[in-house]
Amino acid sequence: MTVSFYGKWSLEVVANVNEFPQRLRITGSAASDGVVSGAVGTIVASIDGAAWKLSLERSEDGGVTWIENIENALPSVTPLDGWIVTVYGDDGIVLPVDADISVKLVYLNPVVNPPPYHPIYSFTLPPQDFRPPSPVRRECECCRPKICSCGQSRLPPRLSALTAVAAGRKLTHL
């Protein structure tokens, strides 16, 4: 069974165990119809079209004739590309990890798959800096921590510590 796609995608052959010669066939696209090599690393930067199909084909006679593989398309989300579909092809029904050929397609629709953001900040702390919680203290309105709306009463001593932080020293004994 061919796999249907809608809209604009990129394509990359990401695995091929070379059990058989492999190739890809694109049909119904706006301008990318044809046969593409099944070699790992083969890239088609953009395939567009209202509705187009991808089939993975193998040859068991050295390239004279080509047979469509059994295909298995699995959508997933990756931190780098967002919505992708990996199409696995094999001459039998196998788990994706055992497939003869794997092709990754990245959805290039910026509305439903905008480029994901890659946080440059790491919200981490060394394991030894996690401490057991303090004993639970019942709080009432009168003993809740007093918070000054201007912050002036507490900020000045802390601000002086910022220099230490900027210098890379640990924030202790402030």
Add this chain to the structure above:
Amino acid sequence: MPIPQMLFAPWTRKHDKPGFPQIPLAASVMFPQSLQDLIEICANRAPGQRLHAAGSHWALSPAAISDHTFIETHDPNNFFPAMGRTLYNVVPACLSDKFLTHLDAATSIPSLTEAPTYFWHFESGKRIFQLYAELDEGDAANPNSLAALMTSRFGNSRFNGSWAFSTLGGAGGQTVVGALSTGTHGGDFDRPPIADAVVALHIVADGGDHYWIERSNKDVPFTDEAKLHALFDGGPTKFHVIYNDDVLRAARIQVGRFGAVYSAVIKVEPQYGLQSELKNTTWEAVRGDIANPNSPLFIQPLHVASGPDIPQRFLQIAINPIPMNNGNSHIASITRHWRLPLNSVPPSPPAPLGFPPVNWSPFANPAGRPERVGDRLTQPLTAVDPLINAPRYAQAGVNIAFSPDESGRRSFNLFDAACADANFMDGVVSGIYTEIDNFLSSNSVAIGGGLAAAIASGLGPGIIALAPWLLLLLPFLALFLNSLRNDGSTVGQALNNLRQGLLSSSDPNQRAAGILIWRAIAAKVWESQNSEQTYAAISYAVMDAHNYTDISCAVNVRSTEVFFEATDPALIAFVDRLLQFEITQEFQSGFSVAGYISLRFCGQTDAAIGQEAFPRTVAVECSGLADEMGSTQFVDFAVALAQDPNIKGRLHWGQQNNSTQQQIEFRFGDAPFSSNPTDGLRIWRETLSLLTKNGALDGFSSAFTRHAGLEIVQPIVGTLVVSAPPSGSNPNCSLQWNCTDNPPGTIVSLDILSPSMAVTPHNGLPLAGTMTFVANESGPWIATLRLSLTRNGETRDAATALSIAGI
């Protein structure tokens, strides 16, 4: 007596922004009180003044909006009486004798009485909480009821008990008919949604004809057709009885397009209890189990002291979209239900902690009954409150969600507790303030706190590098708390102020610090809302988790719900992509959703355009407070994602849904050139054709139905006859056609083909008319009548031809 009506009045939905009516000036809002009123409204509609029925106004969908006139079955302002009666004129008065005999013998009748079953007939303005209260009390004491009939005729008292919905959605404020007409569902994966409990519907269509619709009459008819006609014939318009499975399938979920539902009969089951359990984990830990129906998510049995294990029937996975663990995971609260015999439900806590037994059942006080239904306020037994045309119960639809510890905080709505308790957010934010303060003092965080939830264990500078900016944000938190305590803003507005202060900085370091605090607060709020617990209560007290005391949170809500097959890998990718969107909007835009993602599982519906189309369907609800910048963006993104043809989610009819005709046909069938007669949308459109003269009666059409293609798209040829053929020396031939049973906008043309193959086209003809042409050439003349209808860029045709001998 004239039907109450308001002209040029504002019309709004429950979850819209207060002060900003959805329709500032609705042309007409009518408040019918009876079947006769509905018939009068539909029969006397002025051309161009289209209608749409409205119930509780709980819908979040544009499907609720009328082009012109709203027909209110339950006035949300409680000024005019609701059509909320329980009816006894059909059940039991028109039930067939054969059916009653089977009911007495407890013979299983497929699609009617597979299990101990009772039947309840009610008007369309009755709310869910009202009906579950009435069902719980039962109606054996009413001499007109089915239970009383079974006792008097057969000596069978088996129907004298307490009854219950077999399933419900998560709230009870909607009208029952509104909920079932849009495909509302719960999380009971072993059964279909509430629409499938419908046994019969009584619909008044445009023009005033009204239809009693039931399943196909098989060996055991439910109603006696002659009795129905005796009851309803004789009005100003025609009454029809339709026994047809496909028509009932279509009418179960009809989104208001077929007409105004006057009443419904649903099957109910003996009252029962539910055991509920909530456990917390992460989305990342459970998502791999969803496709496997035998995974622990679905098959965790309930062990009971005596008797066999009870199988699980309900699953909900509620996810906090705001990440924890350095963005690597998302807390997920897993709720499971098991059915219990009612006598296994513990009693409600005694006063003063709890409520006394209800006055209509002083000897049975299962947990949840006094809290969620309470005493019957209208006496004597058959009396009704004139405003709801039904008995009023002290706690029905007025209380917080039932909770074993009376906290009411068991809703998965992220900020529900904030709505119920003004001090809640204050406490959470104060706590996070203290956590940050402590971190800055000690460079360590307490396990179990919000800050610890937001971060991950790891080496490197991590959040210590953010310390200066965390410190700078402490004064902002203090200002926020002062504002929260003093300015009286809504929860959504307060949260938006908090988000803005934390996430809006153009300094990426400060924004990162703000995101950390925001995530810590979100984690703490979620934890407070979803503490692990196990409890048992009467069915409706577990299923209806709505907080009816909330006046500030459940307004200005954006929400959508997307349906997938549980085994569809696109389901997991859909949720993952939403979660990725949230992370991106936090860092890139400084926006964030104040809401939740909830996955609920249900069985397959029989309804022709039901969203629950798969044996195990998953409904992914994405909801947020619109006052909070980021919620609308989040929900809109969910809608766009679902509508993408590569993803092919099905949107809930009753929530945010702007699907196009092409998107609907792609999901429900009946696309152009489709030839599958079992396509759900085709069956639905064929029923619409039956009730509206193939769309000629378009009084219940609306902007929503036209956009979504819930309309007649296929014209049909009526009649084309030769009214006066050529004869003798007179070659004139007159043709007559009538295609008036087609929607406005249908284009008619007539082509005359001579024996010598010359074509004379006649375009722009009326739907009915006559035409004469000269057939002055011997041989066959062909007259071809063509109809064409274009909707949303799709054109469909129909044609018929006649052969006439020329002279």
